[in-house]
Amino acid sequence: MAEINGISYNRYTPQDHAGLNRDEVLDFLFKHLDEYGDKREDIAKCMDYALSSAEGKGGSVLVAREKNEVVGALILNNTGMNGYIPENILVYVAVHGRTRGKGVGKNLVQMAIDHTQGSIALHVEPQNPARHLYEKLGFSNKYLEYRLMR
Template identity: 55%
Template sequence: MTTQTLNIKTYKLGPDAPDELSAEDTQRVAEFLHTHLDEYGDALEDIQACLVYAKERGGSVTYAEEDGEILGAVITNRTGMSRFIPENILVYIAVHGKTRGRGLGKQLMEMVLDNMEGSVALHVEAHNPAKKLYERLGFTNKYLEMRLQR
């Protein structure tokens, strides 16, 4: 019987950060998120654009893998603002369906938050079960977000 080991990797991104996240792993993370965000997801091109933004302006990528398979991933971006808008936004987080309910999402969130400086915002649908995790981690609902889509 082989023992599987969960490996969590975090990469700080930005103009002053070392570019340690390979193009292959960047693509793997984007494809994982596109597949596992389910109904809360975006187009692959949008996830890839988020990664480009993080590499150019600042942010991070954290992902967990076991035996070469990604089981969870998080992307954050720096907003370039402070006080009136949080300095960071957690843009994407997803865990593989086979790991849900085992604490991997919480583990990833705690690792990401421990490695960030400044306030953090995230958007979550009211009916998303992950909302309870975010509240347990200290996130509060300060505003009702409204958008005008054009």
């Protein structure tokens, strides 16, 4: 898809995900989401949803590689909604610690924006330093989110 500063970026969709090493990307996200992550099986459900061609599902998985090693990954899900809820939600984005500050996260998010139709929502913890990147890319804080966990 693209190469920037020696890092290659690939986008996988329900129509084209040949060559995606699912387990490698899941392992990367599980390890590098740090305290902002979820269980591996939940990340897997998210990826399967993004790559599903079933009606009402879909999205994309973006992977950054440096010398064949995953150094960044992003999963975006289509919500199937419009207007009252954004059409897409950026669920996961993680960058390897040794490549943080080198634009990998910014490039992944920008590529997701560039290749996605409709609005994009994301959730970010208040103390997550990545929130400044999201604001620079045009995201704004519209709501506080509350959840009733069951």
